[in-house]
Amino acid sequence: MSAAVERGRAAIIGGGVIGGGWAARFALMGWEVALFDPDPEAPRKLAEVFANARLALPGLADAPLPPEGRVEIVPTISEAVHGADWIQESVPERLELKRKVYQQIQAHAPEAAVLASSTSGFKPSELQGCATWPGQIIVAHPFNPVYLLPLVELVTTDANDPALVEKAKAVLASIGMHPLHLRREIDAHIADRLLEAVWREALWLIKDGIATTAEIDDAIRMGFGLRWAQMGLFETYRIAGGEAGMRHFLAQFGPALEWPWTKLMDVPELDEALVEAIASQSDAQSGAHSIRELERIRDTNLVTILRGLKARGWGAGEVLARHDAALSEASSLPRRFDDLVDLARPIRSLERVVPADWAEADGRMSEERYSHVLGDATRRVLQIIASDCEHTPGGSFVTAEIRIRHLGQAQAGDRLHVETLVNSGEGAQLRLFHALFAGERLIATAEHALSHLGGETPAPTPPPETLAARIAALVAAHASLLRGGAASLPAETTGEG
Numbered sequence: 001m002s003a004a005v006e007r008g009r010a011a012i013i014g015g016g017v018i019g020g021g022w023a024a025r026f027a028l029m030g031w032e033v034a035l036f037d038p039d040p041e042a043p044r045k046l047a048e049v050f051a052n053a054r055l056a057l058p059g060l061a062d063a064p065l066p067p068e069g070r071v072e073i074v075p076t077i078s079e080a081v082h083g084a085d086w087i088q089e090s091v092p093e094r095l096e097l098k099r100k101v102y103q104q105i106q107a108h109a110p111e112a113a114v115l116a117s118s119t120s121g122f123k124p125s126e127l128q129g130c131a132t133w134p135g136q137i138i139v140a141h142p143f144n145p146v147y148l149l150p151l152v153e154l155v156t157t158d159a160n161d162p163a164l165v166e167k168a169k170a171v172l173a174s175i176g177m178h179p180l181h182l183r184r185e186i187d188a189h190i191a192d193r194l195l196e197a198v199w200r201e202a203l204w205l206i207k208d209g210i211a212t213t214a215e216i217d218d219a220i221r222m223g224f225g226l227r228w229a230q231m232g233l234f235e236t237y238r239i240a241g242g243e244a245g246m247r248h249f250l251a252q253f254g255p256a257l258e259w260p261w262t263k264l265m266d267v268p269e270l271d272e273a274l275v276e277a278i279a280s281q282s283d284a285q286s287g288a289h290s291i292r293e294l295e296r297i298r299d300t301n302l303v304t305i306l307r308g309l310k311a312r313g314w315g316a317g318e319v320l321a322r323h324d325a326a327l328s329e330a331s332s333l334p335r336r337f338d339d340l341v342d343l344a345r346p347i348r349s350l351e352r353v354v355p356a357d358w359a360e361a362d363g364r365m366s367e368e369r370y371s372h373v374l375g376d377a378t379r380r381v382l383q384i385i386a387s388d389c390e391h392t393p394g395g396s397f398v399t400a401e402i403r404i405r406h407l408g409q410a411q412a413g414d415r416l417h418v419e420t421l422v423n424s425g426e427g428a429q430l431r432l433f434h435a436l437f438a439g440e441r442l443i444a445t446a447e448h449a450l451s452h453l454g455g456e457t458p459a460p461t462p463p464p465e466t467l468a469a470r471i472a473a474l475v476a477a478h479a480s481l482l483r484g485g486a487a488s489l490p491a492e493t494t495g496e497g
């Protein structure tokens with residue numbers, strides 16, 4: 001679904017915590033962004049959100065990304081929404097303000113644009129109330145940080161054309177999100193209902209002097225919060241029921257629901273004393289870091305967790321894996337031998353961004369990641385050479401030797417690419433030459449020697465005829481580049497400098 005969506009133009013109305021996150025997600029996924037916010041501080045805040053988002057979001061992908069879209073802060077709503085395909089309203093949570101803003105938006109917006117609200121609590125029918133075109137308005141409720149968390153609750157009404165709803169789902173999936181379409185509208189949607197329940201109990205625990213903010217956070221992050229990151233409530237409790245599963249769990253723990261464990265129905269009064277207790281405990285817990293520092297810590301942790309889930313193909317990791325597949329499909333990197341239109345060019349064998357969790361404490365990409373990236377480039381070249389060919393069962397190339405020459409450094413968030421030459425292919429042996437760039441800077445070269453194993457015997461054997469012919473064609477085409485200095489490879493990389 002996601003590969004089919006054209007990148008378009010997003011208008012972001014309100015550029016605070018949530019609007020800034022939307023702007024970053026759209027722009028980093030290649031959309032043009034126009035943002036309107038009357039706050040004179042909005043450009044500074046937006047620049048800081050973008051700096052953090054650039055370190056975090058692109059590194060979620062193990063696939064080539066589109067170039068970052070242009071971002072413009074404009075002085076009026078009409079300029080922001082002009083020509084927009086998607087309009088995301090993220091102004092403060094006040095119904096009258098939101099309705100006023102829709103009047104202004106709809107006086108200038110294209111009728112076909114989706115007008116989505118980030119509201120945490122209002123139902124779409126309330127937002128559609130006095131609108132010029134109620135059918136254009138939906139709820140797309142994201143989670144902070146919008147540029148990393150995939151969930152977006154999509155809430156619609158009968159006033160919305162099903163085609164507009166499908167378009168909304170496709171756009172959200174194309175920017176790496178997981179649209180959860182609610183069966184019907186309800187105050188505060190699904191996730192905030194759950195969050196509010198936990199929040200209310202937490203406020204009571206502080207008010208009653210049972211726990212501090214730090215202790216409550218430990219109770220979450222050392223235990224059930226970790227479980228919830230990968231399985232939800234029900235799958236987790238199914239396992240907790242033992243071999244008899246959910247029925248046994250309900251029989252054993254269901255009666256507890258009637259015990260006086262919860263204060264859910266009572267709302268603690270948020271009086272001065274409670275506000276002071278929460279705020280001062282929170283200062284003691286986390287005040288040593290600025291909010292931007294906390295955001296960076298949170299983002300790196302989330303990137304690490306999400307990438308772990310992606311490696312397992314589970315939960316939010318499945319969404320990331322699907323998005324990677326769509327990004328790869330949409331990229332211009334060669335995948336098949338026929339994609340090598342001009343054999344006499346180096347093969348563009350990798351494009352990716354350095355993820356936050358690949359960096360040392362000072363931000364530099366750690367040494368083992370050079371081998372990782374260059375290994376991925378080798379794998380891609382081997383896939384290209386072997387594409388659409390019949391394989392000898394068990395036949396494959398294995399690494400015999402890798403020599404890496406370090407020439408510079410990459411940082412978290414840097415865009416990497418690798419250009420590869422095939423420098424020899426005698427018998428069972430294959431040698432590749434990689435040049436690794438961070439942006440335009442050459443940061444490493446590598447020689448990768450491989451042997452072909454035939455499958456039936458452990459001894460190296462020449463690859464099948466078609467593969468051997470392709471390798472020979474590439475060796476011949478690349479020979480002059482290796483001798484004379486490739487057009488897109490600096491002379492020193494090919495040993496001619």
Ligand SMILES: NC(=O)C1=CN([C@@H]2O[C@H](COP(=O)(O)OP(=O)(O)OC[C@H]3O[C@@H](n4cnc5c(N)ncnc54)[C@H](O)[C@@H]3O)[C@@H](O)[C@H]2O)C=CC1
Nearest residue numbers: 014015016017018019037039090091092093118119120144
């Ligand atoms: N903060 C959160 O954790 C989440 C908030 N939301 C929802 O997102 C929306 C925005 O919330 P936040 O970003 O947290 O608030 P915020 O206070 O950080 O940002 C709101 C922004 O809107 C701007 N603004 C005010 N009037 C405006 C107008 N007439 N036109 C354009 N911009 C205007 C403000 O200058 C401010 O920059 C709310 O509906 C909220 O419920 C949704 C998910 C999470």
Ligand SMILES: C[N+](C)(C)CC(=O)CC(=O)[O-]
Nearest residue numbers: 119120142143144192195
């Ligand atoms: C506190 N909140 C209701 C604004 C939270 C959300 O809406 C979602 C989130 O990011 O937790």
